[in-house]
Amino acid sequence: MNKTRIFLSGASGRMGLAITDYCQKAGIEIVAGLGIDSPPENEAYPLYASFDLVPADLDFDVLIDFSSFALAKDLRNFIRDRQCPAVIGTTAYSEEDEKALHELALEVPIFRSSNMSIGVYVLNKLVKEASRLLDGHYDVEIIEKHHRWKKDKPSGTALTLQESLGPDRSSCPIHSVRIGAIAGDHEVLFASDEEIISLSHHAENRSVFARGAVEAALFLKDKEPGYYTMEDLLS
Numbered sequence: 001m002n003k004t005r006i007f008l009s010g011a012s013g014r015m016g017l018a019i020t021d022y023c024q025k026a027g028i029e030i031v032a033g034l035g036i037d038s039p040p041e042n043e044a045y046p047l048y049a050s051f052d053l054v055p056a057d058l059d060f061d062v063l064i065d066f067s068s069f070a071l072a073k074d075l076r077n078f079i080r081d082r083q084c085p086a087v088i089g090t091t092a093y094s095e096e097d098e099k100a101l102h103e104l105a106l107e108v109p110i111f112r113s114s115n116m117s118i119g120v121y122v123l124n125k126l127v128k129e130a131s132r133l134l135d136g137h138y139d140v141e142i143i144e145k146h147h148r149w150k151k152d153k154p155s156g157t158a159l160t161l162q163e164s165l166g167p168d169r170s171s172c173p174i175h176s177v178r179i180g181a182i183a184g185d186h187e188v189l190f191a192s193d194e195e196i197i198s199l200s201h202h203a204e205n206r207s208v209f210a211r212g213a214v215e216a217a218l219f220l221k222d223k224e225p226g227y228y229t230m231e232d233l234l235s
Contacts, residue, residue: 004028004221006023006061006062006214007034007058007064008030010068011033012035013066014147014149015066015089015213016035021210023214026214028214030045031058031060032046032048032060033047033048034047036049051075051078054078062087062217062218063078063079063082063084064086064217065087065088065089066089066090067090068090071090072093072100075088075090076101079108080104080107083108085108086109086110086111086220087216087217088101089113089116089213091157092156105225105227111220111233112229113212113230114156115157115184116212117201117212118208118212118234119201120157120201123161123186123199124164126199127165130188138192139189140169140188141174141175142158142161142187142189143174143185143189144184144186145176146182146183147181148178148180155176158174161188165188183204184201184202185202186200187200188200216228216233
C-alpha cells in the first residue's frame with residue numbers, strides 16, 4: 001500500500017469523487033478534504049467547509065485541488081501556510097492567479113496542468129507538430145465538449161490546445177458544447193480545400209483524469225520547490 005497521504009480540495013465535486021474512488025481502489029490514503037457537503041462516497045475521511053476549519057495538526061504529504069477558481073487565493077494561502085506540495089487541476093484561473101502560482105512555486109513544489117490525462121498531453125504534442133508542418137496553410141478550429149454542469153467555457157484544455165498551435169494561431173476559434181454527461185472530448189481540425197486532418201481525444205470517464213492527478217501527486221511528494229507540468233511527469 002502506498003504511504004502517500006493526500007488532502008483533497010474539491011472533494012465533493014465530480015472530480016473529487018473520481019479521485020476518492022481511484023485512491024480507494026489503489027490503496028492510497030486521503031486523510032481529509034475540502035467540500036461543501038459530505039456524500040456517502042466520502043465517509044472514509046472528514047470534510048471541511050473552508051480551509052480555516054482544517055485542523056492545524058492535520059498531517060498529509062500532498063494536496064490535490066479540483067475545486068473552484070473562486071478559491072484560488074484561499075488555496076494559495078493554505079498551501080503557503082502548510083508548505084505542502086500541491087497538484088492544481090482547477091481551470092479558469094485568471095492571469096493574475098496563474099502568475100501567483102508561479103511565484104508560490106519558488107517556495108513549494110507546484111504541479112499545474114489544465115488536463116491530467118496522458119492522452120491529452122500526447123494530443124498537445126501532435127497539435128504542435130501538425131501546426132508546425134502545415135505552417136499556416138490550413139484553417140484551424142477547435143471543438144470541445146463537456147457535461148452540462150461544467151462552468152468554464154472554453155475549457156482549460158481547449159485553451160492549452162490553442163496555445164500549442166503557436167502564436168500565429170492565438171485567435172483560433174474554439175467551439176464549446178455543454179450537454180449531457182460528457183467527461184471530456186477535444187478535437188482540433190486542420191482543413192484545406194482538398195482535405196481535413198482531425199486530431200482528437202475522448203475521455204471515457206473521469207478515472208483517466210483521477211489517475212493522472214494521483215500519479216502527479218506521487219511524483220511531486222519529494223520534489224524540491226518548483227513549477228512542474230505533465231512534461232516533467234512524463235519525460
